[in-house]
Amino acid sequence: MSVTHVTQETPENQEPEAIGRFSRHSFRAKFIAVVSAAVLFDLMLAGGVAIWNVQRLSKDATEKVETGLTDATEEYLRTYIDTTGLRTELLLDQVFSEVEALGASMQTLIDNHDTGAEIGLAVEGDPVLGDKLVYNKEAGWAQNSPGESVVSVWGYLLDDEGNPLPEVAEEIADSSAFNLIAPGMMKTGSPKLQLYYVGPKDKPIMRTTPYTEQAQTFDKLYPGHNEANFWDFFFPGVYEGWQDWLADPANRPVPRDIVGTAPYIDAITGAKIVSFFFPLWNAERTDVAGMTAVDITLDQLSSLVENVKIAETGFGFLSSSSGNILAVSEAGAKTLGLVSVGGEGQGVTGINRYLSQSEYPEVANMALPHDTGTVLETIHLGVEQHGGAEAREGYLVVLKELAPINLWDGEKIVAENLTLGFMVATDEIYAPLDEVRQELSDATQRIVSWQITALLFSLLVVTLAVYAISGRITKGLSELAGAARALQNKDYSVRVAIPTRDEVAAVGLAFNNMAEEISYHTENLENLVEERTRKLETANSEIVALNERLKSENLRLGAELDVAKRIQEMVLPRRSELEVIPQIEIAAFMEPADEVGGDYYDVLFDGDHIKVGIGDVTGHGLESGVLMLMVQSVARALQEQGDRDPVAFLDVLNRAVYKNITRTNSDKHLTLAFVDYENGKVTLSGQHEEVLIIRANGDTERIDTIDLGFPVGLEADILPFVATLDLAFGPEDVLILHTDGITEAENEKGEMFGLDRLSQSAHDNREKSAKGIAEAVITDVKSHIGNYKVFDDITLVVLKHR
Amino acid sequence: MEISTNDYRVWTEGSAIHYEGTMRLSGTDAYAPILEIMHAVLEAKPEVITLDLTGLEFLNSSGINLLAKFTIEIRKQPDVGVRVLGSKSIPWQSKSLRNLQRLHPALELTIS
Numbered sequence: 066m067s068v069t070h071v072t073q074e075t076p077e078n079q080e081p082e083a084i085g086r087f088s089r090h091s092f093r094a095k096f097i098a099v100v101s102a103a104v105l106f107d108l109m110l111a112g113g114v115a116i117w118n119v120q121r122l123s124k125d126a127t128e129k130v131e132t133g134l135t136d137a138t139e140e141y142l143r144t145y146i147d148t149t150g151l152r153t154e155l156l157l158d159q160v161f162s163e164v165e166a167l168g169a170s171m172q173t174l175i176d177n178h179d180t181g182a183e184i185g186l187a188v189e190g191d192p193v194l195g196d197k198l199v200y201n202k203e204a205g206w207a208q209n210s211p212g213e214s215v216v217s218v219w220g221y222l223l224d225d226e227g228n229p230l231p232e233v234a235e236e237i238a239d240s241s242a243f244n245l246i247a248p249g250m251m252k253t254g255s256p257k258l259q260l261y262y263v264g265p266k267d268k269p270i271m272r273t274t275p276y277t278e279q280a281q282t283f284d285k286l287y288p289g290h291n292e293a294n295f296w297d298f299f300f301p302g303v304y305e306g307w308q309d310w311l312a313d314p315a316n317r318p319v320p321r322d323i324v325g326t327a328p329y330i331d332a333i334t335g336a337k338i339v340s341f342f343f344p345l346w347n348a349e350r351t352d353v354a355g356m357t358a359v360d361i362t363l364d365q366l367s368s369l370v371e372n373v374k375i376a377e378t379g380f381g382f383l384s385s386s387s388g389n390i391l392a393v394s395e396a397g398a399k400t401l402g403l404v405s406v407g408g409e410g411q412g413v414t415g416i417n418r419y420l421s422q423s424e425y426p427e428v429a430n431m432a433l434p435h436d437t438g439t440v441l442e443t444i445h446l447g448v449e450q451h452g453g454a455e456a457r458e459g460y461l462v463v464l465k466e467l468a469p470i471n472l473w474d475g476e477k478i479v480a481e482n483l484t485l486g487f488m489v490a491t492d493e494i495y496a497p498l499d500e501v502r503q504e505l506s507d508a509t510q511r512i513v514s515w516q517i518t519a520l521l522f523s524l525l526v527v528t529l530a531v532y533a534i535s536g537r538i539t540k541g542l543s544e545l546a547g548a549a550r551a552l553q554n555k556d557y558s559v560r561v562a563i564p565t566r567d568e569v570a571a572v573g574l575a576f577n578n579m580a581e582e583i584s585y586h587t588e589n590l591e592n593l594v595e596e597r598t599r600k601l602e603t604a605n606s607e608i609v610a611l612n613e614r615l616k617s618e619n620l621r622l623g624a625e626l627d628v629a630k631r632i633q634e635m636v637l638p639r640r641s642e643l644e645v646i647p648q649i650e651i652a653a654f655m656e657p658a659d660e661v662g663g664d665y666y667d668v669l670f671d672g673d674h675i676k677v678g679i680g681d682v683t684g685h686g687l688e689s690g691v692l693m694l695m696v697q698s699v700a701r702a703l704q705e706q707g708d709r710d711p712v713a714f715l716d717v718l719n720r721a722v723y724k725n726i727t728r729t730n731s732d733k734h735l736t737l738a739f740v741d742y743e744n745g746k747v748t749l750s751g752q753h754e755e756v757l758i759i760r761a762n763g764d765t766e767r768i769d770t771i772d773l774g775f776p777v778g779l780e781a782d783i784l785p786f787v788a789t790l791d792l793a794f795g796p797e798d799v800l801i802l803h804t805d806g807i808t809e810a811e812n813e814k815g816e817m818f819g820l821d822r823l824s825q826s827a828h829d830n831r832e833k834s835a836k837g838i839a840e841a842v843i844t845d846v847k848s849h850i851g852n853y854k855v856f857d858d859i860t861l862v863v864l865k866h867r
Numbered sequence: 868m869e870i871s872t873n874d875y876r877v878w879t880e881g882s883a884i885h886y887e888g889t890m891r892l893s894g895t896d897a898y899a900p901i902l903e904i905m906h907a908v909l910e911a912k913p914e915v916i917t918l919d920l921t922g923l924e925f926l927n928s929s930g931i932n933l934l935a936k937f938t939i940e941i942r943k944q945p946d947v948g949v950r951v952l953g954s955k956s957i958p959w960q961s962k963s964l965r966n967l968q969r970l971h972p973a974l975e976l977t978i979s
Contacts, residue, residue, distance in 0.1 A: 685894075
């Protein structure tokens with residue numbers, strides 16, 4: 066049982082500090098702190114996770130929308146540019162078709178010369194359709210008067226009178242069907258500036274519809290044209306190119322007969338135009354037979370390109386493969402930073418706005434695509450701001466190469482790919498994306514703000530609730546603390562009222578009971594002390610009485626033991642008796658286990674006869690002692706009677722003892738043996754432990770006495786069992802008698818001392834006197850036992866022949 | 868029936884009484900419960916009572932007295948045979964058990 070000792074101190078030192086309701090040491094404060102911390106942690110965690118998720122969601126959504134919008138925008142731009150490209154090609158194709166149709170009609174007339182000639186004559190004969198050539202002698206050319214169309218015949222095709230040379234006149238007649246076909250075509254189909262026809266190189270008359278004063282205009286703009294061949298003057302290389310085609314159609318850069326020109330300012334109308342030529346062949350297909358051609362204003366292409374509207378200010382443009390911008394709005398041209406330069410055209414005046422000459426290096430370095438794919442790239446252009454500082458604005462540029470056409474570059478015919486381009490400020494095109502981004506960001510901000518507000522609000526509500534509830538929960542404890550303080554100040558009347566039914570209430574109830582008890586005990590202390598004193602006095606007197614009784618009982622028992630001990634000591638032979646024995650030196654040792662032992666030994670000496678007895682009564686104590694006394698008395702009586710026969714001696718002794726034992730109703734008996742010495746001889750009789758004889762020469766003999774007798778007091782007649790054994794016993798021979806207390810003495814390990822050790826010990830000490838041997842053996846036995854328990858009486862008798 | 872302590876154990880199996888351990892009881896009174904067991908076996912008057920002492924390492928003089936007294940009691944009942952089993956390796960047995968046979972010559976003693 067463990068007892069906690071509380072150091073007693075003066076009560077003043079133990080006075081507990083009164084803890085205020087809102088002290089940070091108060092239970093309530095701790096309670097609020099713990100609960101609030103738990104709630105705060107929970108809210109922070111939940112809120113943090115929510116905010117993190119919202120922000121991640123917002124980020125993901127922004128990315129998705131961004132990708133989606135970017136893809137959609139790009140897809141839109143690709144589709145748009147594809148569509149615009151198709152429309153551009155369609156527009157050109159329509160123009161091409163019309164010039165091809167005119168050309169095909171004229172070719173039919175050439176191929177069917179006779180019919181053509183007849184149709185020519187018929188047309189020439191017509192008052193309206195027929196050509197009425199008027200020779201302008203001053204200018205040196207002939208030209209018809211105004212009508213649906215005009216035909217000009219250059220000076221080198223006229224004779225001195227101003228009449229066309231005969232083959233020229235024939236050519237005029239043959240091609241007059243133009244007047245029949247071209248005006249109609251001019252008025253229908255796609256908008257065209259003019260349709261015209263030029264004859265073969267040796268008679269290049271020129272027919273044009275609608276009617277213009279073309280020869281006069283040429284004279285003004287292209288002096289010297291009336292002396293040089295038309296083809297070589299205006300379109301050097303075209304005619305020869307076609308002749309090449311005739312030799313091998315594979316020479317065509319693009320497998321279509323149409324050949325375009327670069328844009329130029331039309332000499333007659335002053336408009337920016339493009340011409341498309343369609344070659345005619347002679348009937349034999351051995352040479353070129355002139356051409357039909359159409360002029361269209363760039364406005365048509367421009368309007369198509371300029372109609373491209375992307376976002377706010379996004380625009381389209383059309384570029385030649387050399388980067389010359391053929392069509393673009395003015396705003397677009399400005400955005401691209403284009404600079405117009407006057408073309409140095411021979412015959413026609415070009416207009417050039419090259420990308421490579423843009424004021425922006427990014428535009429100038431922009432590579433045009435050279436396959437049919439659509440290229441989409443973002444460039445940043447430096448734009449001058451109001452303050453003069455340069456800001457870089459991003460543009461999305463989409464480029465698409467159109468189907469190739471044949472182009473006369475002023476010297477020869479080459480393949481040309483026009484490129485359609487779109488350009489739009491990224492700010493504009495991605496404006497919806499920015500809006501979405503902004504809205505998502507705003508939404509996230511809103512959610513986060515609300516979340517934080519909700520968290521703070523929850524915290525406030527929980528804290529208020531905890532504060533309110535904690536008051537109720539800790540009320541009992543506060544009251545208990547107050548009551549305990551009052552109790553310490555010796556106010557034993559204090560009681561706590563606790564309305565709850567929890568553990569605190571249980572403590573309160575226990576407190577009340579204790580307070581009640583303390584109060585009771587304090588108030589009744591004197592009565593109690595008196596009562597207790599009375600009780601103690603009564604108990605004390607009882608104890609004293611009992612003690613007296615015990616003392617007398619002890620005295621009685623002690624007296625009994627004293628008597629027994631005295632009896633035993635009285636009957637043992639005295640040392641003085643032993644010392645007078647002449648022949649034999651005898652030493653004895655006896656130590657009872659209890660106060661009174663059960664061992665017996667005696668030495669009876671009557672002059673020349675020595676009788677030594679040894680025995681062991683079962684048990685110890687007074688009864689055993691008395692039995693031993695009986696045996697001693699009977700033995701002494703028999704010895705005195707002079708009975709020298711050891712067998713009769715034992716028989717009589719047994720009978721006497723047996724009868725006494727029967728009378729006293731005792732159930733004890735004893736082992737008993739005698740050693741008789743006379744004239745250098747010992748006679749053993751009776752049953753006991755083995756007898757040891759150590760001869761003078763050191764030989765050791767062990768004599769078993771089992772067959773020499775029987776336990777005494779057990780049977781009425783032991784005569785049949787009693788026998789004697791005679792042994793020589795000469796000078797210096799040693800005879801050892803012992804009880805089993807010696808051989809059965811145990812040490813701590815439970816090992817018995819045993820006969821061997823006894824024998825060895827006696828042997829080792831045989832040179833000593835009988836007393837010396839006895840002391841040595843007992844020392845060995847004691848050292849064997851050590852601190853272990855002595856179970857039995859120890860008796861040792863040593864006889865040594867003098 | 869069985870009596871068992873830290874030092875010894877005595878128990879019966881039919882008409883056989885087995886002893887085991889070290890018996891060093893202080894006197895007749897202390898041996899009374901063991902004698903009671905032995906009497907109970909004798910009262911059933913079996914043909915042969917077997918006293919198996921082969922496991923009894925030590926028996927003090929009071930114990931030997933008990934065996935002697937019991938042998939005398941059996942001797943009074945000629946119908947009841949008795950067989951004592953002992954062990955040569957235990958010193959006190961070869962010495963004391965022969966006395967039992969002397970008390971009651973019909974006692975069959977086997978010391979193996």
